Amino acid sequence: MKKSTSAKATKFNLRDLKSVPIRTFWITALAFFLCFFAWFGVVPFMPDVVRDLGMTPGQKWNSVVLAVTGTVFARLLIGKLCDKYGPRLCYTWLLVLGAIPVILTGFVQTPFQFLMCRLFTGFIGASFVITQVHTSLMFSSNVVGTANATxxxxxxxxxxxxxxGMPIIAAIVxxxxxxxxxxxxxxxxxxxxLCFxxxxxxxxxxxxxxxxxFKDLAETGDVPKIKKDQEGFLTALxxxxVWILFIVYASCFGIELTVYGTMDDYLQNTFQLExxxxxxxxxxxxxxxxxxxxLGGLFGDxxxxxxxxxxxxxxLSFILVVQGVMLASFSSISTLYLAIGFLILFSLSVQMAEGATFSVVPFINKKAIGSISGIVGAGGNVGAFLAAMLLKFKSAASERAAIAATEGLGEEAIKSAQAVAASQAVSxxxxxxxxxVVTTGIVALGIRFSVKDEKVAREELKESYGNAAPANA
Known part of the structure; x- marks a missing residue:
């Protein structure tokens, strides 16, 4: 295995396109970008979709839930497959097969067809796991956190x-x-x-x-054939x-998704923005x-x-606590410019926490990086689902109460009361x-490594810097 370690990139030089790790970094980042572009590509068009298909508000919400649900199962499965077949084949098939429901969405005629397409489109959200596995295999321990995070x-x-991008494509069409x-x-x-x-x-x-x-190396004997893939997955479970990191990622990426998805309405209702x-x-x-x-991966390294x-x-623990404090503080601010300042700090800290999470993941169990990445990645979507459901039920209850309290006062009065109630509930x-999230940051301190793990990490780090090219290379 020494050969494998020494061949990994020890510098994060993005201009070195002749390097296999750097070339892989660019391709996997672009693939991930296109997957997320296609996954959320329908969002700017949802008013058109709702009108064309005659969808109810409940069906519209269900489409969001189904897209996230498909991703959870796909991420759990794809990590295990990466350990067995390698990230190259897994990403190829994910992109090719994942393109099908995206394309079929353009042909749907009923709400049910749309919901099914959203469910299967969510599978391409597993692209995140493959990206993390591939960069973990390509970069040495001194820069792996930075590579994963970037x-x-x-x-x-x-x-x-x-x-x-999607409105621009629509305008061109x-x-x-x-x-x-x-x-x-x-x-x-x-x-x-594009995904295909x-x-x-x-x-x-x-x-x-x-x-x-993987296949070629196994045949030549350079790496052992993976005959106990299931055992590796069970060991990760x-x-x-792994489960602490599952909760951690639910508390950073999951919360980012939820805040990103609800912030438009919150800003409009709270600060009367267009x-x-x-x-x-x-x-x-x-x-x-x-x-x-x-930055999160860099500081982790x-x-x-x-x-x-x-x-x-x-x-990781520190930046999670900062994230939680920033969001809690933002929730109570009624001045727009101050709120934007705290929103920026929250954005910075939540994304740094995501990067810091995957600066830890590659060191939990190097024989099951794919399985662990899949489990932790699925945590992000579980967190998004739970947080979204919390906000949905709080907001729905408050809005119903506001509508009932203002019944008979006119449409404008009802809408105003409804906006205030929704703002307060989301706050x-x-x-x-x-x-x-602050509590999760404290829980993260429970992640421990053995003396042996620390020793191996120090030796790998020493080897990484020993193999690194001179600074002026």
Whole structure:
């Protein structure tokens, strides 16, 4: 296994495209971006979808739940498959097969067909797990946190870039003569075709490890054949540290998804902003993925260098507490500019927490990186589901009470009372979620590594720096 370690990239030089790890980084980050772009691509068009298909508010909400539900199961499965077959084949098939429901969404005629497409489209959310596995296999311990965080952050941009990208695609389609009412359908078909094409790129231009593909290496004897894949998965399931990280990722990525999905309405109801203005603020929040996740992985690597594996955990715990405090503080602010300041700090800290989480994951069990990444990644979607349900029920109850209290006072009065009630309910929800995140940060301190693990990590770190090229190379 020494050969495998020494062949990993020890520097995160993004301009070195001749390097297999760096080339893989760019391709896997782009694939992840396209998957998230297609996964959330329908969001900008939901008013059109609801109108065209005659969907009820309940069916609209169910489409959101189903998209997240599909991802949970896909992430659990794909990590196990990565350990067995390698990330290259897993990503190829995910992109090719995942493109099908995206394309079919452009042809749906009923709410049921749309819901089924959303369920299966959610499977491409498992792309995150493969991205983390692939960069973990390509980069050495001194930079693996930075590589994981950056690839994930840049891939996550796809979930925000579609707010601009999909309407642009729709405008181009309309420019070529398509009916405006059909533009959302053509846009999703194009997004699916892009994913399918990326699957072909992944197959022909990447490999599983710096030395080659799993299958070829197993045949030559350079790596042992994986005959106990199920045992590795079960071992991951039994490791309490994996479940702490599951909760941790639910408390950072899951909360980011929920806040991102509810912030538009919250800003409008609380500060009386126009929808476009609120949307632009939320979009800027998402665009912080360009650098914020990377900072989390970078600091994780820095603390790992100075304080060992325990240092990575200490930083993760710290940044989670900061995230929780920022969200709880934001929930009680009624001044717009101060609220935006705390929202920026929350955005920075939550994305750094995501990066810090996957600076710890590769060191839990190197024989089951895929399985562990899948379990932890699924935690993010579980967290998003639970947080969304909390806010939904609190808001729904408050709005019903407001409508009942203002019955007979006129439509404007009812809408105003409903907006105030929704704002107050979501504010209380954010406060509760923030306190839960702070508690999670304390729980994260329970992640422990043995003396042997620390020793191995120090030796790998020493070897990484020993193999690193000179700074001016």
């Amino acid at each position: 690839s994930a952050g840049w891939g996550n941009l796809g979930g925000g870039a579609n707010r601009l 309309i420019g070529f003569g398509a009916a405006e009412t059909e533009a959302w359908r053509y846009s999703l078909i194009i997004a699916g075709i 094409s990326m699957g072909l790129v992944y197959y022909f231009f990447t490999q599983d490890t710096p030395e080659g593909n 039994k490791d309490y540290r 929808r476009i203005t609120a949307g632009n603020i939320v979009l800027s929040f998402a665009l912080m993925n360009i650098f914020a996740r990377t 820095k603390f790992g260098k100075s304080k060992g594996l325990r240092g990575r955990v200490l930083f 209380e929800g954010y406060l509760l979620i923030g306190l839960i």
